[in-house]
Amino acid sequence: MLQGRAAFLLTQVDIRMDPADLPEYLQPLMEGVSEDRTLHQREDLAAAIYESSAVFSSGPTDMGSTSLVKHTIDTGDQRPMRLPPRRLPIAKQGIEQRRSR
Numbered sequence: 001m002l003q004g005r006a007a008f009l010l011t012q013v014d015i016r017m018d019p020a021d022l023p024e025y026l027q028p029l030m031e032g033v034s035e036d037r038t039l040h041q042r043e044d045l046a047a048a049i050y051e052s053s054a055v056f057s058s059g060p061t062d063m064g065s066t067s068l069v070k071h072t073i074d075t076g077d078q079r080p081m082r083l084p085p086r087r088l089p090i091a092k093q094g095i096e097q098r099r100s101r
């Protein structure tokens with residue numbers, strides 16, 4: 001059973017939507033839904049996903065960045081260590097060369 005924010009979002013959906021009508025980039029979100037869900041539940045979920053579609057990436061080129069959060073790693077009183085990148089094992093070097101072409 002859904003609780004908290006997720007339950008609130010689903011109760012706020014005013015429309016129903018056939019899951020097959022979702023845009024292609026949102027279809028994978030419905031693929032993991034349990035088969036024991038009713039059609040009504042699937043339509044409600046599809047509508048909620050569609051109404052929130054702005055938060056999902058539609059491809060590799062529309063992901064952005066943010067200045068709202070700054071990533072830090074607490075190293076205590078030690079300076080950060082800089083290590084050179086590790087070499088790939090010989091068995092994987094050919095695979096990587098083919099990928100980078």
